[in-house]
Amino acid sequence: MHAETTKEQKTAALAAFKDLAREPGVPKPDPILVVDNVVRRFGGLTAVEVEHVEVQRGSITALIGPNGAGKTTFFNQLTGFDTADSGQWTFNGRNMNGVPAHKVARSGMVRTFQLTKALSKLTVLENMRLGAQAQKGETFWRALVPSLWRGQEDEITERAEELLTRFKLDAKRDDFAGSLSGGQRKLLEMARALMVRPELVMLDEPMAGVNPALTQSLLGHVKDLREQGMTVLFVEHDMDMVRDISDWVIVMAQGNVIAEGPPDTIMSDSRVIDAYLGAHHDAPLSEDELEQQLHEAEEELVAENEEEAKK
Amino acid sequence: MDWTTIISTTVKAAIGVETVWYALAAIGINIHFGYTGLLNFGQSAFLAVAGYGLAVTVTVIGLPFWIGIVVGLAAAVLLALLLGIPTLRLRADYLAIVTIAAAEIVRLIFRSVAFKDVFGGSDGRRGFSDGFYALNPYPDGTYGFGWFTFNERVLWVLTIGWILVGLSCAVVYLLMKSPWGRVLKAIREDEDAVRSLGKNVFSYKMQSLILGGVIGSLGGFIYGLAYASVQPDIFGTETTFFAYTIVILGGAARVFGPVVGSMIFWVLLVLVNGVLSGAVQSGFITFMDITQVGPFRFLLVGLGLILLLVYRPQGIFGDKREIAIDAR
Structure with a gap:
């Protein structure tokens, strides 16, 4: 019976995604979270500028992107831990912009943190x-x-x-x-988030710093969430994990959502390859480009530092 | 050396007026710092507004004693709100800066020349405690046995004082066993985690600040009533730092930590003072005179505290496992 429900939920999720276009911001049949024009700037740097994105109810959606793409900043905006400069988003049809973090959690949207916060x-x-x-x-x-x-x-x-x-x-x-060990803390944080009885669980790098033995059990728990009717949105770097458990992948780069698609094909998308490896990764760099890349890398570092400083 | 006097003053100090009002101030600090992680360096201001609230209401306005108490408590709550609203949303160190500055502002206003007809300048206020002693059930006389005696006034203050200490400890015990206390302790560990679990962190920090401030303010009343006067300089920053010392000595985040800490602190101060003064007077110590004994005892107590922090950082009641977690 256990396996059957898993299958049911997974099939339902996959069916919902079957005929969707592979474009950023593509509308989903039954979105639990709808985001419009969220912008967050740190001084001159635009850390997040997401035009439109939807998260399908009952699915496991991965949010990936290179370092400094603004994934965690985006999470912070949505969960009320940071104030977006503009934009709005609805959770279950309720407007959530400007809602403080504790009320976001009470409404059923619960997050975990990249650096575990065990008390x-x-x-x-x-x-x-x-x-x-x-x-x-x-x-x-x-x-x-x-x-x-x-x-x-x-x-x-x-x-x-x-x-x-x-x-x-x-x-x-x-x-x-x-x-507790690092991995056990991750488990505890996830279990603690479930005590809130959330509808949408947002996991910020659930696998970071977890040893391979625990990774499998963590993966199982994430799949379990979908089985119990929860929606999962998670940030992750580990592509194997993304391929293994997600139904849909959203790719961010430089603050924008640049592509969406199912996990098995997303990594062959040219926009994603460009984002991870650079637009002309197979062509030699010109001097200007090199300069520009250095500049961008610098900005990313500044953004990350500022994020850190804000914490 | 007069050992009887030294020992009798020392034993009396264990339950004396100083111990009581510092214990109350420290119980407040324990709620702020020990349980919630709020660095309130302005505890003396809570004692001051309560003491002066009572004094001014009774002497200047001429209202009865009970209304004075109500005014003092209201002033403590108001002070907590004033300090908390702008700072509790910010990082913890801002509260420390604001509270220490606010406490000095409060003290300087009370001793200012401009408000001399209200607060009495550096002389403070006296003559507001009659209402309190009118309630004294003990007839005139001395109570106790041998050298361990108190007159009826001191006994009345100590009775009320220790009842307040007991009640405060009971409240702290009940609250910290409850889910409410669990939220406070969680805030001390990590605010953001608590927020992500749907708790209004600001509201809890404010409740903690008010509760600790009000319990501390009881110490202000006890001081004022015991000495039948309030002076601004009693409520200086050292009062706050003594309270912190007491909390750490007894063990932070322990219900009886501040009470036992306060007893030990005052017993040590009085004992060292008695022994040193005796030794100077009878010529055993020649390198200092009697006026230097006061400052010197603080030096010794400070040394003792450093040794305590090195060899028993968790304090008397603390749990060594908790300190071990910090060291990770």
Whole structure:
């Protein structure tokens, strides 16, 4: 039964993508997230300028692109962690621009981070419990009367333990999150995001710094999300992983969405090759071009630095 | 050397007025710094506005004692809002800068010549504590046994003071066991992660700032009532730094850390002072005179704290595993 639903979800997703054009911004049959004209500038540098992009409900969509393409910045705009200079986007038909990060999460759009944010001095179980929404004990006055929130806390704990078992972290439940390995932290962060009961899970480089043994189990968990009816949008560099699990790929370069398509053909798209390897990667460079490339590389570095500084 | 006096003052210091009001200030700092990770360097201002709120309401405006207490508490809440609104959205260090500056502004306003008819300048205010002592249930006399005695006024202040300390600890214990406290501790670890899980970080930081400020302000009341006066220079920055020392000594993010820290801090100060003064007076120590003992005891206490941080960085109640995580 397990495998069947996987297949069903995957077939449904693939069917939805079957006849789509391979153009950037192509409309999807049932988009959960629709983005229009999102622009983010850092001084003179335009880090993100996305005209139009849609994410299909119930699919696993990969967002790829060379370093400095603006993928993480784009994520930050959508999730309210940064303020876009202009543009708008809707999630489930609700306008989300200018909505603060915590409200974005409450509406069902939950993200993880490239550099994992495990809450080190909280135990693994406390990390998980924190993810639950609408907790009665999280308001000041009710917190003072344990009988008001005990019952809900028990339910939350039960759900947290189920998730921990699924992610094979149940043996670590009472350890400090800070004592976990890098890969285990990634698992914990993903499990914690699921405590929010999201509709759209946005994973920023879920495989970065994870050893190959854990990679397989992480991949399984990402596929699992789709099986449970969630939509996944993830940033990733590892093309093998992208090919393995995604139904659709969106390619960004220099802040723009330059191509979209199914994973098996996207890497042969000339625009994608150009973006990764340079437009004339097989022709010798002229002096001007070299200069320009150096310049661009420099700008990318500046953008990245600024992003870092903002954090 | 008069050992009886030295020992009796030292033992009394363990539960004395100083210990009480510093414990309250430190419980507030523990909520800010220990649990939420807020660097509030202006705790003395919370004590000051509460003490002066009470003093001015009673002496200048002539309203009853209880209204003075309400005004003092309201002033502490207002101060927390004023400090928090512009700074809590920014990175943690900005709060530190703003609070230390604000605390100095508050102190300088209270001692300014321009407002002398309201706040009394550098002499401060006195004569507002009658309402408090009118409630004293203890008849006149001394209480205790042997040299361990207090008069009825001190006993009344200590009774109320320790009740407040106990209540504050109970509130901190209940809150930090609850999901509300879990959000605070998570904010201390990583704000962005908490935001990504749908919690309004700004609101929680504000609640923490108000709660810690109000508990700290109780220390301002106790000081004012115990000495029947408030002076601006009592609420200088060193008050805040003593409170931080106490929190770290006792162990940050531990319910009883600030209370035990405050007891040890004052016992040490009083003991060192007594022993040194005695030694100077009876000629055992010749390289300094009696006026130098005061500053010198702080030097010794500072040395002791450095040694504590080196050999037991988690404080008395702290958990060594937590410090080990930081070192990663």
